[in-house]
Amino acid sequence: MGLYKLFSCNVEIQYKSCLLSKAMLFTLVTTLLTIILPFLIAYRSRGFWLRTHSYYEQPSVRFAYEYLLVAETNDPSQPIVCGEAAALNQEFVNGEENCVQIQAQEHDFNEDGKNDALELKFILKVPQEKTISSVLVILALDFQLKTTCPLHMQSLAFIRESFILPPTGLKHYGDIEFYQITDLPCVRNIIDIIYNNSLMSYSKRSSENIVEFIMTNYFQRQFTTLVKTLYSNGYSGHTGHLKIDLHLRIPEMEVKYTPNFLQELKWAWPQYLSLAFIFYWIFNRIKMFVFNHRLLMAWKVVPWKKH
Template sequence: MGLYNLFSYNVKVQYVSCFFSLATFFTLTITILNLLLPFLIAYRGRGFWLRSHSFYEQPAVHFTYEYLLAAESDDHSSPIACGETNGKYVNVIKNEEDCAEFQVQEYDMSGDGKIDLLDFKLNLNLPQERTITSLAIILTLDFQLKSVCPMHMQSLAVINKEFATPPSGFKYFADLQFYQTAHLPCKHNLIHTKYNYSLFKFDKNSHENAIDNILENYFMRDVTTHTKTLYSRSQHGHTGSMAIQISLRVPEMEIKYTPSLIQELKWAWPQYLSLVVIFYWIFNKIKMFVFTNRLVMAWEIQPWKFGLGKTKNQQ
């Protein structure tokens, strides 16, 4: 008849020594190595600290009803500049009567409560003898992130187009993209509002071109938006007017941010712990070899001998 293992337990053999002894020094050294070596290996292996992290979010984007259009024609002495700038570019805007019927529509295509598409339409009246050679349009946007790293800023959508032949219409389709040269600071219950101000700031004493002034100031920011052209189409002919349509799609965007200390520890702890377990097993084998072979001086306490002695004393 076969025998079956019904119950078992480990026998614990102890090794004791004085505090100031070689055995204690050996055990303390092994313990320090067990804690320190996994950290050094994980750290030197790179990727231990989470210096950068990212998330995806579809921002809340709205038009602020400020825009600036500058068109150059074959008559360089009389450029066309118009727009809605809340009185900041009164001295710059010329021939504003040529711009008419500016329309803005915002669409929620997915029905999730966020704007997915911004549609701008503008009719530009042109004299028959004038021919448009290039077009520059700046649209100001209200840009908000609300999930992981709250942020509220004013940004731009810039469209440039040059025409080889006289245009009568221009259609532009693009995705709005998020661009950053530095990671966002990410703090709970704190909205990043460093760039939440109007970008239409013009120094009247400056002799610089208004659009160049806006774009140079915008270029110096750490966080901006730009348009990724999907396709564009221009119509040609002298019709006395030019119909401009700009459609901007607002997709999900990748946002990079600096993680907090707690998030870094959550990332580093599993790497460290996985190596500690391996080194703990290796160093335990080393300690067992050293103490069982009496390489250092220590007293061995065996539980069965301790139990027999206790029984004799009680008798």
């Protein structure tokens, strides 16, 4: 009948020496090298500390029902301006009668409680003596991140189109994107509301153009939203009206944030530990060779031999 291995254990052979001895100094140096060298190699190879991290999230984006539409005409001093912000600038008030209609729809296709697309339609009445050369649409958005790094801010979507021939329509398809200059200061259970204020306010005392005023203040922020154009097409003709259709998708967006100390440690520890095991094995082999060949004096203690 064959025999099978059921259990095994190692025999421990000890090497002992005095505190003030070459063997003790050698053991102390190799132990320190086993601890320090993995850290130095992992740190010098870069990426040891996790300075920035990112995740993907579909934000909650809603139309804030504040907008500014500026249609430049052949008379630069008399553009057609629509929107609540236009009333704050007295020189544009007379153009409001040309803003015939606006429609806004929010679509949640997968019914998860977050909008997947925004659809807006504008119809402008173009006076017979005017010709539109370009259109700028500024939409106010309510933007929220709710998972890893809570953020609630009021942002903008800028859409601009120029025309060579007198236009009768414009269709624009694009994606809303989250743009960061710095990482989000991610603090659990605390919502960042530093930018949660209206961007359509305009000071009458300001000497700047209303569009320049809004854009200057907006692009001083560290976190903004942009519109990535996927498809845009203009239709030319003479109908006396300009119809603008905007279709904006809200996809998952990359969010960069500053990780906390525990997350940095969780990232650094496996790098250190994987190297520490290798150096532990190497220095154990070195110590075994040194003490077995008696290169340094130490007392060898074997369990089955009497002391």
